Amino acid sequence: MNLQLFARILVYISVVIVFISAIIALVYDxxxxxxxxIIVVVFTGLFxxxxxxxxxxxxFTDKLESFITLFWLICISAVYYINKFSNKEFSVLLFLAFLAGLGVFIFKDIIKYPPPYLRTIWYPLHVPASFLAYTFWFMAAIKSMFKSSTHHSNSAFISNLNRNAYMLFTFGMISGGIWGYLAWGAYFLWDPKLVWSLILWFYYGNLxxxxYIPSLKKYKRNFYIAGIFLILITFIGTGFFSRSIHRF
Amino acid sequence: MNIRKIIEILGNKKAGFLLTMVMVLSLISGSLVMNMNVDIYPPFFEFDFKYFFYPVQPVHMWFYFLLIVSLAYSINLVFCVIEQFLLVKKIKNIEAKRWASILAHIAVIFALIAHLIEGSTVKSNYVEISKKPVSINGFGSFYAESIQEKFYPDGKLKDVIVNLKGQKADGTEFDKIMSYNNPVTFTAGIRTILIQQITSAGSSIVLKRNSDGKTLPLDYQGQIKTPEGLLRLAGIEKTKSGFWLVYLKHILKNSEEKSIYLTGSEDIKDACSLTQNKDYFLCRHMNIVIKNETYSFFKVIETPVIYALVKYNPGVHFILPAALLMCVSLILQMLSTQKKKPVL
Known part of the structure; x- marks a missing residue:
């Protein structure tokens, strides 16, 4: 068995474990x-x-790796924040990880050397920071889906997740901007991925x-749930259905 | 109405929230319009306002709306920061979190100014960099002293190292290394030369003496002395059919210049298509006489050529402080999250 196949098998096992875990969280505890x-995190880390x-x-350079990165980051965050979620919320979070993990069954597994543009320190800083921000925003949205989100402590947790995500995403934007300047002479271009990243940055910055705005606070849950669609368009929509240079 | 009240109204948080949401919506509509009108919005085009105003088109409506909303948003943001400062003056123990917030807002103002400057002043064009010197207004003239390609084990390109030499616009000499993600910058980062692609092109030619077959090389820096003056290489291009067309300049002793075209193509029309000259006579120089010897075109030596982007963007001087302020803000925010008590 070659190393590439072995790595993929580790993820196959991980995806199955996550699916079963999602059911256990929903039905039992x-x-x-x-x-x-934790085993999933280790297996995917080995991958x-x-x-x-x-x-x-x-x-983190192709479709397969992008989806597995998201899968991995959701699992890491799930373990870290396990006590902050109810069984149902945790089950939804794991199901989301499972959906991302399905990428391993869908996309071609090809080992390719990266093109010269990607060979910079800004790339490995930019991608995981942005993906971890997506993960936190997904978690905030899942938390908002359930009634418990109106409780003061949960509402504070959602804001906390957003603050962490926003800091990570801002770091991702800065590192991406520096990389863009060094590679294309521009920190911003009218590229769909960049425009949608800016949309996310403004949207969640606003949230x-x-x-601090009492008259709008009652819509907080709705804004976080709506945010899921913006993330999906930024992560998947621009990657598959646009003319973006960030297209997978 | 006192000044404080005006600041409060213009820096209103709820108005700021709604303006940001409107900005998000106009960006969403802009993204959709751009994606649906591929012929109007080329992929990956730069942040240049001139593109949207010359000419003004209904399809750019989303952008005009975005500009107006951004202006209102900027005003709100500036007054919001002023309000924060006034608040800070009142409080003795200021939390790091509050400073982080103020710095982040100032950073956004800087970023908006940077984009305004970039959008209205950015200039860029593509040039081919090889051994042949190229001159760009504001940048000076430069050429590639050496171009070294690096490859992966599977033969794919890994990086390109270019030794760029030349003279800046102010006359000072420069000798810099350029590679992917490592541009050559001038004027504190405002002017950049960036590698976009590597290709190959003719860098020098070899002439053949018809009498004995002896060869005579000639590159862009070199020259051949003739009884009438000097012969210099002025250009090498490929015809549509793939034949080389060599353009030589014969500088006579009375400073008069004569153009000479040499080609390996037997199809004169094909060769002439590149000279953009309908006078076929210019293309009929299949041979050239130097010191009573007849020379003909023998071959072209191909070397790598860099397809580079040359960019002028004064907005860089505002985006750097914006990034710096944002980084300081992030650090302060992290400190305040960890300590959860006033640190300032």
Whole structure:
């Protein structure tokens, strides 16, 4: 068995574990699945190590790796914030990770050397920071879907997630801007991915203020749920259905 | 109405929230319009306002609306920052979180100014950089002293290292290394030369003496002395059929210049298509006489050529402080999240 196939099998197993864990969290209790999710994190971490070794580069460059990166980051965040979620919320979060993980069954697994543009330190800083921000925003949206989000502590947790996500995304935007300047002489271009990143940045930056505007606070949940669509368009829509240079 | 009240109204948080949402909506509509009108909006085109105003078109409506909303948003943002400063003056122990927020808002103002400057002043064009010197207004003249390609084990391009030499617009000499993600910059980053692609092109020619077959090389920096003056290489191009067309300049002793075209193509029309000259006579120089010897075109030596983007963007001087302020804001925000108590 070659290394590439071995790495893929690790993710196959991980995706199955996550699916079963999502059901266990829904039917029984999330306390039973912390260890299996840690195993998933380790397995997927090995997947990235193997691919980094084979590519001689950071493994976030194609469709398969992008989806598995999101899968991995959701699992890491799920373990870290396990006590902040109810069983139902945790189950939805794992189901989201499972959907991202399905990428391993859909996309072609090709080991390719990265093009010269990607060979910069700004790339591995830009991509994981942005993806982790997506993860936190997804978590905030899932938390908002359930009634418990109106409780003060949960509302504060949602704002906290947004603040962390916004900081990460801002860092992603700065590192992406520096990379853009060094590679294309521009920190911003009318590229669909860049426009949609700006949309997300303004949208969630705006939501940081919602707690200070009493008349709008009642719409907080709705704004976070609507945010899911913006993230999906930024992450998947521009990647598959636009003319973006960021197209997968 | 006192000044404080005016600041409060113009920096109103709710108005700011709604303006941001309107800006988000106009960006969404702009993204959709751009994606649906591929012929009007070329992929990956730069942030240039001139594109939207010369000429004014109904399809750009989303952009005009975005500009108006951005202006209102900027005014709100400026007054919001002023209001924050007034508040800070009142409080003795200011939390790091509050400073982080103020700095982040100032950073956004800087970023907006940077984009305004960039949008109204940016200039860019593409040039081919090879051993042949190229001159760009504001940049000076430069050429590639050496171009070194690096490859992966599978033969795909990994990087290109270019030793760029030349003279800046102010007359000072420069000798810099350029590669992918490592542009050559001038005027504190306002002017940049960036590698976009690498291709190959003719860099020098070899003439053949008809009598004995002896060869005579000639590149862009070199010259051949003739009884009448000097012969210099002025251009090498490929015809549609793939034949080389060499353009030579014969500088006579009385400073008069004569153009000479040499080609390996037997199809004169094909060769002449590149000279943009209908006078076929110019293309009939299949041979050239130097010191009573007849020379003909023998071959072209191909070397790598860099297809580079040359860009002028004064907005860089505002985006750098914006990025710096935002980074400081992020650090302060992280500190305040960890300590959860006033640190300032």
């Amino acid at each position: 999330k306390k039973y699945i912390k260890k299996p999710i 990235f190590l193997i691919r980094a070794y084979l590519k001689e580069f950071f493994p 940081l203020h919602i707690d």
